[in-house]
Amino acid sequence: MKTSTIAGVWAYMVVAVLTETATFYYVTNVTAQTVVISLLALSQATAVAIFYMQLKDEPGSIRIFALVGVMFLSALLIAMVASLG
Amino acid sequence: MFTALYFGVVGAVLALLMRVQLSVPNNDFLEAAYYNQAVTMHGLIMIFWFLSPLGVALFNYLVPLQIGAKDLAFPRLNALTYWLFLAGGLMAVLSFFVPGGAAAAGWTSYEPLAGPVYSPGPGPTMTYLGLMLMAASVTVGSVNFIATILWLRRPGMRLSDMPMFSWFALFTVVAMLFAFPSIIAAFLLVLTDRLIGTVLYAPPSILNVPGIDPSLLWDDLFWFFGHPEVYIVLLPAFGVIADITPAFTGRPLDGRNWILISVAAIVLPISFGVWMHHMFLTGIPNVLLEVFDVSTEIVSIPFGIIVIMFILSMVHGRIQFKTPLLFIVGALVLFIIGGIMGVFLSSPVLDRVYNGSYFVVSHFHYVMVGATIFGLFAGIYYWLPKMTGRMYNESLGKVHFIISFIGFNVLYAPMMLLSDMPRRIFTYQNIGDWAQLNGIATVGAFIFAGAQIIVAYNLLHTWFRGPPSGPNPWGSQSPEWSTPATGSVPVAPVETEPAGGWIGQLPGPQSASVSGPSPVSHAMSAVSHEVHLSSRPLTLSAGVMLFLTGAALYPGGAIQLSVLTIPPGVFPLALMVLGVGVFAASIVGWAWDDIRNKFVGPAGDPGGDRWPYDEVPKMKLGMWVFLSSEIVLFGTLLGAYIFIREAALEWPSPASVHDIPLATANTLILLTSGFTMAMAVYAIRKGDQRGLLGWLVATFVLGSTFIGVKISEWLGLFSGAAPFLPSSSNPVTALAASIYYVVVGLHGAHVVAGLVVLVYLMKKTARGGFTKDDHMSIENFALYWAFVEIVWCFVFPLFYLL
Ligand code: HEM
């Protein structure tokens, strides 16, 4: 990985966090706020996973551990929230 | 040499067998309170400290033999698994003896019944802490087994060539890896409730937050673990059946691939997708009732396939009715009966009648005790000659089977008919035929227990006096039989040259093409370097155990020692301090061993069949396996938070509690430490040791700053005008504070653990311990650190912004 990539990811993280906080202060619509902030958080997590954890260079046999973990987790979250009725 | 190594493992198996004897339930002559403790602890101990570990002990012994590995991938972690497991078991058993007794809320520990309001006292706390240690042990163990199976197969052993038992072991540990985080999360919340006064599961009578139902949260977290756990218990037994049936039918297993596909389907998607069948009566929405009814019935398809294949294998072969085969047949019959009962229960309508009755008790004992124990007995008889070099007594084995089988059915069949009797009551009125049926069941219990005396005698007798069995008494083709037996009888070494022994016996096209030194002789020469008698895992576990016991007992009553009175709190405090000391010493010692390279493996890479992990280093594989379980752990906790937020009708607005600009700044600090850590990896990949040290120090400084800011932030929260605390008189604040401190605190603990490792890495770097080609620890730590960063990417918006 090049230093420029490492620095680029970091710059993105900083911008994303500042945008999150700005959204918190300036977007008053609750739904819009939630959607924007959640998407930013997901994009940050993805960026770290792909670049800093180097999933982009790993074979599928390693990626699958991350994927399966996330898969189980999503199943649990969806059903948990659904069970609230 | 071999013998010495294996004795360690066999010793573990034996210790587990002793646990078997110790954990017999006491079911009679008890007052209500003791009865509840007995039921609860029986369930917990049988499942977590007997059934599952017995299977895992067999894995420990057989998987390396079957795949041709010298040992597990991480031997010291394996020791840690064992000691943590033992420490947890000791705590659970000791909890009987503290004032108030052990946990008594059922093995399912339903909340809020198991919380501090309805189950006060140090005993349950100790039991649940013991469970946590056990769960930690399981997580470490699964990482180890997965890495072993994927990475340490001998050359020529493709995944698809692995013996069935090893395959089932792989599936079992994968299920463990993903199921246990959710119970760790569930019990973490229980324990913070019990120890530091959070109110996460507080009953509405104590803490009335509109919309919150703590019992539902528990049900979700517990059963998401609980259902996979029942398969985790069962699969080792099925693995035994699949592996050894061919030895008694004289022909290979029918439908090997069908069986494997079915297990894969059971373990991965299905077992994690049926848990709500334990919650049909909790008022979950109707759609979910239907979804989980169907998904539960789908489970019977793969199980049906597996059972049919087992039966076909027997029908097609020429069966020899030796003891192991009898137990296999018994296990299958009992599994079928129990499984059919399960299908009845999977219907929400019928379950309305059966739920909470002895019908359910009968169901799960048929599948757990019947199928699992019988299957494992088959394995123990079968591999005993391997472990001891001696043959057991065949007629005693048969008698054991017959009496067990009869006793078992006399015990549990009446319970099937007791579908109108509620479970977990300690006594009952004489209604209908309850008395007769219960009487019969008790007689059955004694017959069943009596039968186990026979096997105890038979095992011991075999161990010391049994006739030599020869290296391969069953004429099996499976690789574990091609090494010398491990017992005390001297046996002639088996032919190990590629032409004759191990490799030559294996079917398959690639076996002929393997050349070079035989793996056995290779292993022999390597073993001498690999005696792992580190005491660190033992002291580490002991330290944790002392600390937690102290924490559970705190403050406790005064202790009277003749003239001396020790005031309340002092003894537990002393335990805690001692525990921390021992723990810290073990960690430092462990790191020190590594810095001095005290434990070096055999020089060079032994090679082996690793598809699809040929290019992946062992440590990295282990790290990723561990992280995938961490994903589920943190995800579950964040899930619990989202669940509470969705349910609660009111919630304090973040800005009214937190200093958002400060939190944003602190987030930037943590994210920047992610950047410096990535740079550290970059530096050492180029071989730049000074650069590495600089970036590590930067990471350390940033990480410490993050923690420092966090601490000052928390102090502010504790002492503000309206303190943000679980003890707050406003129920909504109390709940919000509880979940906040648990999740943010756990993240903080991960950061602190990371800082400790950083100290070690900096020290090793300063001594020139890492080079361009040898810096695996740096790469792995970077993965961990990035993971901690990712978690914060969610914690920050969820707790501070939304
Ligand atoms: C053949 C497929 C199976 C089906 C369809 C099935 C279905 C069910 C259902 C619906 C329940 C809930 C009953 C209630 O609480 O009212 C249940 C309970 C239970 N099952 Fe199964 N089951 C199956 C196999 C197994 C296996 C293989 C095991 C273990 C080895 C097992 C262990 C248990 C346990 C321990 C409980 C009781 C939990 C408690 O304490 O409440 N089941 N089963």
Ligand SMILES: [Cu+2]
């Ligand atoms: Cu279930």
